[in-house]
Amino acid sequence: MKRPHQRRRLAPVTVTLCAALLLALVGPASAAESHNFTASLFGTVGGPLDVSGDDPGLGQTGFQLGFAWLTQPKTQVGVRVGQVTMDGEQLEGLFDPELLYATIGGEYRYRETYYESGVFLGLGVYSLEGIAGGASVDDSSLGINLGVTGDFPLTRKLSFLAEVSVHSADLDYAQLFAFAHLGLAYHF
Numbered sequence: 001m002k003r004p005h006q007r008r009r010l011a012p013v014t015v016t017l018c019a020a021l022l023l024a025l026v027g028p029a030s031a032a033e034s035h036n037f038t039a040s041l042f043g044t045v046g047g048p049l050d051v052s053g054d055d056p057g058l059g060q061t062g063f064q065l066g067f068a069w070l071t072q073p074k075t076q077v078g079v080r081v082g083q084v085t086m087d088g089e090q091l092e093g094l095f096d097p098e099l100l101y102a103t104i105g106g107e108y109r110y111r112e113t114y115y116e117s118g119v120f121l122g123l124g125v126y127s128l129e130g131i132a133g134g135a136s137v138d139d140s141s142l143g144i145n146l147g148v149t150g151d152f153p154l155t156r157k158l159s160f161l162a163e164v165s166v167h168s169a170d171l172d173y174a175q176l177f178a179f180a181h182l183g184l185a186y187h188f
Helices: 004-008 010-024
Strands: 037-048 060-072 075-085 094-111 116-132 135-153 158-169 176-187
Touching (some): 037 075, 060 176, 094 135
């Protein structure tokens, strides 16, 4: 279990991620697309991949919010915030686990005939909360994520968005998670 002073180490990383976010906002003025920003809302299904004991499986549900902005044509920076709840489940001795995460990363898009596909890579802050030994546990760590996305236009500003992502973080109870996200995106 991580000590309280280890959580304080995340504060400088959070400040660094916020600074990177602000610096990346300079780019949208140079992008030559029909929209510069995208806001998205997803339903999520997934779970841990590397559990040897008590495994809640990949059928856990949650949500993800996203915001992205173009920095160059076909290139964007995105922030994703998500939560996956495993109510009534056990994860390596952690009861009722809940994974919370916030990531920032780059995404490269490929324009196809009737949709856009993309790949993304990012850094994030992860927190796995639950109950172990009768006490509340909050296990936090830095991590990375990698994924692919498909953006299918419904109207000029609204699209159906699908993502598959893998997240890796140095958490005590699980280190590797996989998620499928389906939702809507609004481009402006």
